[in-house]
Amino acid sequence: MAISSTSSGLLCNFMALSMLSLVIISTRHEISARPVRHDDGVGPSFGSYRRYLLDNGLGLTPQMGWNSWNHFQCDINETLIKETADAMVSSGLAALGYEYINLDDCWAEHDRDAKGNMVPKASTFPSGMKKLARYVHKRGLKLGIYSDAGIQTCSNRMPGSLGHEEQDAKTFASWGIDYLKYDNCENRGISPKERYPVMSKALLNSGRPIFFSLCEWGQEDPATWAPSIGNSWRTTGDIQDNWDSMTAIADLNDKWAEYAGPGGWNDPDMLEVGNGGMTAEEYRSHFSIWALVKAPLLIGCDIRSMDNTTFKILSNREVIAVNQDGLGVQGKKIKKDGDLEVWTGPLTDHRVAVVLWNRGASPANITASWTDIGLNSAAIVNARDLWEHVTLASVRDQIAGWVDPHACKMFVLTPQY
Ligand SMILES: *[C@@H]1O[C@H](CO)[C@@H](O)[C@H](O)[C@H]1NC(C)=O
Numbered sequence: 093m094a095i096s097s098t099s100s101g102l103l104c105n106f107m108a109l110s111m112l113s114l115v116i117i118s119t120r121h122e123i124s125a126r127p128v129r130h131d132d133g134v135g136p137s138f139g140s141y142r143r144y145l146l147d148n149g150l151g152l153t154p155q156m157g158w159n160s161w162n163h164f165q166c167d168i169n170e171t172l173i174k175e176t177a178d179a180m181v182s183s184g185l186a187a188l189g190y191e192y193i194n195l196d197d198c199w200a201e202h203d204r205d206a207k208g209n210m211v212p213k214a215s216t217f218p219s220g221m222k223k224l225a226r227y228v229h230k231r232g233l234k235l236g237i238y239s240d241a242g243i244q245t246c247s248n249r250m251p252g253s254l255g256h257e258e259q260d261a262k263t264f265a266s267w268g269i270d271y272l273k274y275d276n277c278e279n280r281g282i283s284p285k286e287r288y289p290v291m292s293k294a295l296l297n298s299g300r301p302i303f304f305s306l307c308e309w310g311q312e313d314p315a316t317w318a319p320s321i322g323n324s325w326r327t328t329g330d331i332q333d334n335w336d337s338m339t340a341i342a343d344l345n346d347k348w349a350e351y352a353g354p355g356g357w358n359d360p361d362m363l364e365v366g367n368g369g370m371t372a373e374e375y376r377s378h379f380s381i382w383a384l385v386k387a388p389l390l391i392g393c394d395i396r397s398m399d400n401t402t403f404k405i406l407s408n409r410e411v412i413a414v415n416q417d418g419l420g421v422q423g424k425k426i427k428k429d430g431d432l433e434v435w436t437g438p439l440t441d442h443r444v445a446v447v448l449w450n451r452g453a454s455p456a457n458i459t460a461s462w463t464d465i466g467l468n469s470a471a472i473v474n475a476r477d478l479w480e481h482v483t484l485a486s487v488r489d490q491i492a493g494w495v496d497p498h499a500c501k502m503f504v505l506t507p508q509y
C-alpha cells in the first residue's frame with residue numbers, strides 16, 4: 093500500500109541535531125535562564141525553537157509517576173495514597189522510574205484556617221501531609237500536591253492559591269512536597285500569563301525544589317510562554333478514558349512539539365491505561381504515543397489492583413526508555429494517509445524511534461521510508477520492535493508493519509556503521 097508523504101521539509105539531519113543537543117544539555121546546570129537548544133540550521137523540524145528555562149533543575153526527562161484523579165476523582169485519603177506508594181514499589185514500577193505519587197483535587201478542607209493556611213481534610217488525611225510525605229519518601233518516592241490558580245479548585249471543595257501563592261508554596265515546602273499540579277478554575281478572568289508566574293516564583297522562593305506542572309488546559313498556548321516558568325504545561329483539556337478523546341488529544345498536542353525539551357514538557361494529560369474504557373491495543377497505542385512525544389508518564393489507574401495486561405503496558409522498559417531518552421526531543425506525526433500514520437522522533441546515539449499507528453477499523457500495512465523519517469537513504473539499521481521484543485537485523489530503505497485496528501508497532505532504529 094502506498095502512503096503519500098504529507099510533510100515535505102522534514103528531512104532533518106538527526107545526527108547533527110543529536111550531537112549538538114547532547115553537548116548543550118550536558119551544560120544544563122551551569123547557566124540559568126538561557127536557550128537550551130539551538131536552531132540546527134537544517135529545517136523547521138525537530139528542536140529548532142529557542143527558549144529559556146525555569147531554573148529549578150527538575151524535569152530533565154518527562155516526569156513519571158501516578159496521579160489520583162483519573163481513577164479516584166475526589167475519593168482519596170491517606171490510606172489510598174500509602175497503599176499506592178507501596179504498590180508502586182512492590183509491583184516493580186518504582187524501579188522502572190515511576191517516582192511521583194501525586195494527589196489531585198479534594199485533599200484539603202473547604203476553608204483556610206485562622207492564619208490563612210490550607211489545611212489537609214481531617215476526615216481523609218487525619219495524619220497530615222508531613223507524615224504522608226515522610227511515608228512516601230521512605231519508599232524512595234516523591235509526593236505531589238494540587239492547587240489552582242484561582243480562588244477555588246475545580247471541585248469547589250477547597251481553596252485555590254490565587255493571592256496566597258507565597259504562603260501556600262512555603263506550606264507545601266514545609267510539608268516536604270516535591271511537585272505541584274496547578275489547575276485553572278475560578279480564575280476571575282485574569283490572564284494565566286499573570287497568574288502562573290506568581291506561583292512559579294513562589295515555588296522557587298520556597299526553599300525546596302518543587303516540580304511545577306501547569307494545568308492551564310492549553311487555553312492561551314502555554315507552550316509559547318510556560319517553558320520559562322514551569323516544568324510541564326497542559327496543552328489540551330482533560331483526557332477521557334476513550335479512544336476518541338485520547339486520539340484527539342494526541343493530535344492537539346502534536347503542534348507544540350518544538351517547544352518541548354529537557355526542563356519543560358508539553359503535557360497532553362495523564363494516562364488512562366488500566367481504567368477500562370479502551371481495549372488493550374488502544375492502551376498500547378496511548379502509551380506508545382505518549383512515550384514517543386515525551387509526555388509525562390503519570391499513571392491514572394488503581395495500581396493496587398491493576399491486571400497483568402495493564403502492568404505489561406506500563407512496565408515496558410524499552411518504551412519507557414524512549415520517553416526518558418536524554419536527547420529530550422518530542423516525536424511528531426510526520427506522515428498520514430487516511431487512518432494510517434507514522435510518528436517519529438530522534439534519540440541519542442543517532443537512533444530513531446518510530447511508531448506505525450493504525451487509527452482505522454481494518455488491519456493495514458504501514459510503511460515508513462528512511463526519507464520519511466529523516467534517516468540517510470543509504471542507512472542500514474537494526475530495528476528493535478519494542479512490543480515484540482525482537483530485533484530485525486540489517487534493515488534497508490524502510491520499515492513496514494502489518495498493524496491491527498487501533499494498534500501500533502513501535503521500533504527503535506539503530507544505524508549500523
Ligand atoms: C480510601 O479511598 C479508597 C479509594 O476511594 C476507598 O476505597 C477506601 O474505602 C477509603 N478508605 C477510607 C478509610 O476512607
Ligand SMILES: *[C@@H]1O[C@H](CO)[C@@H](O)[C@H](O)[C@H]1NC(C)=O
Pocket residue numbers: 400
Ligand atoms: C498474572 O501474572 C501473575 C504473576 O506473573 C500470574 O501468577 C497470574 O497467573 C497472571 N494472571 C493471568 C490471568 O494471566
Ligand SMILES: *[C@@H]1O[C@H](CO)[C@@H](O)[C@H](O)[C@H]1NC(C)=O
Pocket residue numbers: 093457458459492493494
Ligand atoms: C508492506 O508494505 C511494504 C512496502 O510496500 C512491503 O515491502 C511489504 O511486503 C508489505 N507487507 C505486507 C505484510 O503486506
